[in-house]
Amino acid sequence: MNNLNPKLFDKDVQTAGTRDGYGQALLELGEKNHDIVVLTADLAESTRVEEFGKKFPERFIECGVAEQNMMGIAAGLALGGKIPFVSSYAVFSPGRSWDQLRVSVCYTEANVKVAGAHTGISVGPDGATHQALEDIAIVRVLPNIVVEVPCDAIEAKKTTLAAAAHKGPFYFRFGREKTPIITTDDAPFEVGKAQVLKDGDDATIVACGPLVYQSLLAAKQLEDKGINVRVINNHTIKPIDTLTLAKAAKETGAIVTVEEHQITGGLGGAVAEALVKNYPVPMEFIGVQDTFGESGNTDELYEKYGMSTDAIYKAVQDVIRRK
Amino acid sequence: MEEKLPKNPISEQKLAEIALDIREDIIKTLVEAGSGHSAGPLGMADVFTALYFHILNIDPQNPTWKDRDRLVLSNGHIAPVWYVTLANAGFFPKEELLTLRKINSRLQGHPHFGSLPGIENTGGPLGQGLSQAIGMALAAQMNHQKYQIYCLMSDGEHDEGQVWEAVLFAGKYKMHNITAIMDRNNIQIDGMTENIMPLEPIKDKYEAFNWHVIEVDGHNFEEIIDACNMAKAIYEKPVMIIAHTIPGKGVDFMEFDYKWHGKPPKPDEAKLALKELRSLKGRIIGEHE
Numbered sequence: 268m269n270n271l272n273p274k275l276f277d278k279d280v281q282t283a284g285t286r287d288g289y290g291q292a293l294l295e296l297g298e299k300n301h302d303i304v305v306l307t308a309d310l311a312e313s314t315r316v317e318e319f320g321k322k323f324p325e326r327f328i329e330c331g332v333a334e335q336n337m338m339g340i341a342a343g344l345a346l347g348g349k350i351p352f353v354s355s356y357a358v359f360s361p362g363r364s365w366d367q368l369r370v371s372v373c374y375t376e377a378n379v380k381v382a383g384a385h386t387g388i389s390v391g392p393d394g395a396t397h398q399a400l401e402d403i404a405i406v407r408v409l410p411n412i413v414v415e416v417p418c419d420a421i422e423a424k425k426t427t428l429a430a431a432a433h434k435g436p437f438y439f440r441f442g443r444e445k446t447p448i449i450t451t452d453d454a455p456f457e458v459g460k461a462q463v464l465k466d467g468d469d470a471t472i473v474a475c476g477p478l479v480y481q482s483l484l485a486a487k488q489l490e491d492k493g494i495n496v497r498v499i500n501n502h503t504i505k506p507i508d509t510l511t512l513a514k515a516a517k518e519t520g521a522i523v524t525v526e527e528h529q530i531t532g533g534l535g536g537a538v539a540e541a542l543v544k545n546y547p548v549p550m551e552f553i554g555v556q557d558t559f560g561e562s563g564n565t566d567e568l569y570e571k572y573g574m575s576t577d578a579i580y581k582a583v584q585d586v587i588r589r590k
Numbered sequence: 591m592e593e594k595l596p597k598n599p600i601s602e603q604k605l606a607e608i609a610l611d612i613r614e615d616i617i618k619t620l621v622e623a624g625s626g627h628s629a630g631p632l633g634m635a636d637v638f639t640a641l642y643f644h645i646l647n648i649d650p651q652n653p654t655w656k657d658r659d660r661l662v663l664s665n666g667h668i669a670p671v672w673y674v675t676l677a678n679a680g681f682f683p684k685e686e687l688l689t690l691r692k693i694n695s696r697l698q699g700h701p702h703f704g705s706l707p708g709i710e711n712t713g714g715p716l717g718q719g720l721s722q723a724i725g726m727a728l729a730a731q732m733n734h735q736k737y738q739i740y741c742l743m744s745d746g747e748h749d750e751g752q753v754w755e756a757v758l759f760a761g762k763y764k765m766h767n768i769t770a771i772m773d774r775n776n777i778q779i780d781g782m783t784e785n786i787m788p789l790e791p792i793k794d795k796y797e798a799f800n801w802h803v804i805e806v807d808g809h810n811f812e813e814i815i816d817a818c819n820m821a822k823a824i825y826e827k828p829v830m831i832i833a834h835t836i837p838g839k840g841v842d843f844m845e846f847d848y849k850w851h852g853k854p855p856k857p858d859e860a861k862l863a864l865k866e867l868r869s870l871k872g873r874i875i876g877e878h879e
Contacts, residue, residue, distance in 0.1 A: 304732070326732065331762075336721045336755035343662075343725015346703070346711070348733065351725075366715055367752070371722055375703045375712040 270454035288423030290315030338367035357383025357399035387527030404532025446477035467495035474525035485579035549589035621860035629837035631671035664719020665744035717750030746778030761800035777848035808833030
């Protein structure tokens, strides 16, 4: 295990929302860089930008429930030299503001950062309307933009700092629930560089977001059965780390992708695209299977929609049989 | 703020001559491109002339000067009048106009930020410009810069919901450093605006959203310039100048006809159009055939 929280597998593992990492990073950035501007569309508290608004009111813009206008304003701010962070739920932004993201931000190469909150089926009780399962697909298809999926609050903080340092459009997504702290403050983080969290030769789990935790749990259970699985935290969906993925395909001969998103167009699609060209091996895909979600609690939904630790455990065994 | 260009007084007569040159160049550019929009560019030639040759605080030799006024074109499909005006103002060589819509050109069918000096925004998909302009205006306010942002919009694009999100926002935040100008030519692709989706009473709508509205004849330089000066002086509200224009202005067979919204003249039509424009200038028609 590499650079992992030593208490990761304890029952009382510390948890925090990835969105909390975002809010903390913005406060830090706001102190250091006066060009940081934060926008929200009537979701200041739940996207965790409320504190920034209190501390830096002159650089906090409440847009009302108007995501298209918010994205356009962010583009204009960027053209005026600012570094705007657009904060809303991903179903609304980029869900509703995709045309503005495409034209005003990506084609313009405006230095805009888009934070999509409440992603994945784990959004839970709010139901399918509010569970963003398509945002990775609709953003990664656009040129000129980086797509990141942090796995825990610590990585979310690092991602936010990296977004500010990166020149150009940048998208990153968060979950709603508190999820286990997987990494450490000292763990290396670099945009475009996937991390091998656990070594192994029998198969590789390539995961992103909070489901990295379930992936590590499944790998641990498989180890007890004598199956050594490599686990990769593929936090950057675009540009994807083809080198690390192809190396894993070559050395382990089988891949399982794990994500809280539609398989089509998401991490699974991105990894398949990279490997088919460079080192094709049997693959299994854990994620949402071309369906909408529903209300429920996180564990129930993971179970029903096939993203539980058990589902990952089974998918690894399935893919190994196909080697 | 640094005052780069002391404004030399320019006569209305001179502005009219420049506008005629711009209309001629629009026809030449469009016929060479073989596709593009005719009515809007011709209709807005006087507004663009007034802006680039009198109103805007700009320096064509230094197009990224940080305190320059910004012009955001929301209805990007009238790009030909922007390109022609920029070339005539000295932002890039006029010969390049003939590359419009061709491969490897800096003159894209719809404006692309970063491709060409003087282009301040990417536009085309309607309804996005006012939001972009608001962002620029907020950045200017945060940076304590005094430049003005001029946002040119079409009437037809007011069908888009995003426009009204932006209008609501600008009213709330009293965006005094934005001057919006609407090309009120009453046409859109499928027909007359009042038949496709009625906008009237458009002045009342803006006023209800806490904007100040000035209506002008979009072919009268004095009215355009006075309205822009007044807009800059009004501090407590954003200003919308509704410029009533004639689509296809200057070319008789194009004027008022929505069918010229989205197509260029064919070579024989272009010849006729140029003949008309030149005769208006008082030249001998035969000289130019």
